[in-house]
Amino acid sequence: MSVVLSTESVPDQEKVAYWNEVMNKTLVPMSVTPRGTGPFAGRIASHRIGYLQISTVEADAKRVSRTPALIAPSSEALVAVGVQVSGTAIFTQDGRRAEVGEGDLLVYETGRPYTFDYPERFATRVFQLPRRNLSVPDSDIRQITGSPISTSGGVGAMLFLFLSALPSLAGGRPPLLAHRLADNFADLLGTLIIEQTRPDGTDPDTAGGALLSRVREHIDRNLGDPDLSPESIARAHGMSVRYLHRLFEGEETTVCRLVQRRRLEECSRELARRGRTAPTVAAVAHRWGFSSPAHFSRTFRAAYGVSPREWRALHTTRGPGFTAPVRQPAPVAERPEHSGDFRPESV
The missing domain is CATH 2.60.120.10 (Jelly Rolls)
Known part of the structure; x- marks a missing residue:
């Protein structure tokens, strides 16, 4: 109209x-x-x-x-x-x-x-x-x-x-x-x-590898930030959310799944450490950006097949050489990536 x-x-x-x-x-x-x-x-x-x-x-x-x-x-x-x-x-x-x-x-x-x-x-x-x-x-x-x-x-x-x-x-x-x-x-x-x-015909995507590396480094540095999201990542690198998603089109993962996977990896490492004093599961989850302990437990079990507490028990009782089986993380619920307007709960 x-x-x-x-x-x-x-x-x-x-x-x-x-x-x-x-x-x-x-x-x-x-x-x-x-x-x-x-x-x-x-x-x-x-x-x-x-x-x-x-x-x-x-x-x-x-x-x-x-x-x-x-x-x-x-x-x-x-x-x-x-x-x-x-x-x-x-x-x-x-x-x-x-x-x-x-x-x-x-x-x-x-x-x-x-x-x-x-x-x-x-x-x-x-x-x-x-x-x-x-x-x-x-x-x-x-x-x-x-x-x-x-x-x-x-x-x-x-x-x-x-x-x-x-x-x-x-x-x-x-x-x-x-x-x-x-x-x-x-x-x-x-x-x-x-x-x-770019009158010389240089495709901006040829520089995408370096930019993608910087994005991954940014994600690793900010895993503990519960507000880490496609919007905050794109803003930190002076790009649109849509362009950020394009960077990941040739990858085997999406931005949201990468953040989730890296957080779970850090949590799993910390939970498996031996020590006389160990942080609570909730403290570990919070340290690596999970604001909800219940959501963290569900996501962790979907990825590793056991609860965070069971993971800790397996690694502290069976020795440092034990490796529990790891599943692929459950798919993250995302809106269409071209819209550039979403905030998935799992990130």
């Missing part, structure tokens, strides 16, 4: 305040300052396709500012693609300044300050998606913010054609189809970013 808002029926003295409110609610909180002296006129039409929001803005000359104070209350980081339909714009973010003309694409992030200057009446189309749904590193996105992207060839031309058709596909689409369309946009945008930031 499309939502259309306009200053047309608003009294002249209230138009600017009304437009500020409209832009804040439809896009992201921002400050709008008109350039002209007469009554301000603006119109915005907005609709959604899955997790993708599409907004078409037509307005008089103005300056738009997204300041740190306006960013602070925001609950989610977004990546935006602007397509200049008519008129021109001057965009500034991360210290870079770009002059955007008709037909140009511009990629920017709402989580960092930026400004748009529109010296004359203009029309632009803005496509916004959650940062977590874009499978490229933060460093690649930041390389292209503040740089206009031509749509005359390459992936820019492909994305421009796709974006031109998307608005007509909005409304009344089944949720699965709408989500797939949004995914197609995210994948094509990711391809464009790679094309723009």
Whole structure:
């Protein structure tokens, strides 16, 4: 369903305040300052396709500012693609300044300050998606913010054609189809970013081995943190949750199962140690990130075939050479990994 808002029926003295409110609610909180002296006129039409929001803005000359104070209350980081339909714009973010003309694409992030200057009446189309749904590193996105992207060839031309058709596909689409369309946009945008930031054709996945090693090291260092999760791991490495899951696509495990397995391994080692004083099972579980002793016992039994107490008894009575049989850990209940929005209980 499309939502259309306009200053047309608003009294002249209230138009600017009304437009500020409209832009804040439809896009992201921002400050709008008109350039002209007469009554301000603006119109915005907005609709959604899955997790993708599409907004078409037509307005008089103005300056738009997204300041740190306006960013602070925001609950989610977004990546935006602007397509200049008519008129021109001057965009500034991360210290870079770009002059955007008709037909140009511009990629920017709402989580960092930026400004748009529109010296004359203009029309632009803005496509916004959650940062977590874009499978490229933060460093690649930041390389292209503040740089206009031509749509005359390459992936820019492909994305421009796709974006031109998307608005007509909005409304009344089944949720699965709408989500797939949004995914197609995210994948094509990711391809464009790679094309723009890696002109030598270097595949970012070739560096995935080193990045994967850093992720594994991070997991090992933070096993005792009960808040260790795909979200916290991705945040610590400047990537989206979706990109984190992609790193593990060629592995024999997932992020959540790796965390669970490594925690169980450390618990099993500690429980098997001989000593005159031994920590309780609950203390061992807590030390390695399990917040619920009951959940730890169930998970441990599923993996090793015995309870934690039985494991300890077997190793302390049969000697250091004894090795109890180990089962594969039970599958972790996960939501679809492409969504990047879950917190499994077993991690």
